[in-house]
Amino acid sequence: MNRTRPTKLLLLFLFALLITSCQSSTEPSTGNNSNTGDWPSYTFEELVSNSDLVVYGEITDTKNLDGDPPSQESNLNVLKVLKxxxxxxxxxxxxxxxxxxxxxxxxxVMFLDSTGSYYTQKTYNSLLIEKNGVISSSLQGLSGEFTIDExxxxxxSVMAK
Structure with missing residues (x-):
């Protein structure tokens, strides 16, 4: 019996498997942040449409909680309700x-979901920090620097559609 043929087929199969596993995915990237984990990535329009609440506010205090997973509880002074x-x-x-x-x-500026007793961020890209009156955003559909009024x-505009 010829043993080289099954061995060659097995090696060919393993080589093909190795090549396939090394190729990059053809699916489009869902974000430009490598730390997104299981978070979905939304465009600006999707964040506006799918968030329970969009506010501009200032964090007054925070408390980091150990646990699995760890979490942070904060109080937000709402300066303006945007949605x-x-x-x-x-x-x-x-x-x-x-x-x-x-x-x-x-x-x-925070795109939030209500859980009943508190709010939580919609996704990893749903918190836009304001510095010196300027809100920087890299969201698809809202990219650049903006004032809160802008x-x-x-x-x-999104809500009027």
Whole structure:
């Protein structure tokens, strides 16, 4: 019996398997951040449409909690509601990804989901920090530097569609 033929077929199969596993995926990238884990990536329009609440606010205090997974609880002083019906001037946030924790005394535009007792970020790219009156965004559909009024106008345009 010829043993070289099954061995050659096995080696050919293993080589093909190796080549296939080394090739890059042909699926489009869902974001430009390598730390996205299982987070979906949304465009600006999708964030506006799919978020329960969009606010501009300032973080007043934070508390990091150990656990599995770790989380951060924060209070946000709402300076402006950009989308939604929130009437409270202070809302509670719970963030579950240490890569995207917020800082006290920092201002953000936040695309949030309600869980009942607190709000959480929509996805990894749903927190836009404001520095010196400028909100920087790399979101598809909102890329560049903006004032809060310009961001609000863009949100209103999306909601008018």
């Amino acid at each position: 939604g019906d929130e009437t409270n001037k202070t809302i509670s946030l719970k963030l579950t990804d240490p890569s995207y924790y917020v800082s006290s005394d920092s201002k953000y 961001v609000q106008n863009q949100i209103s």
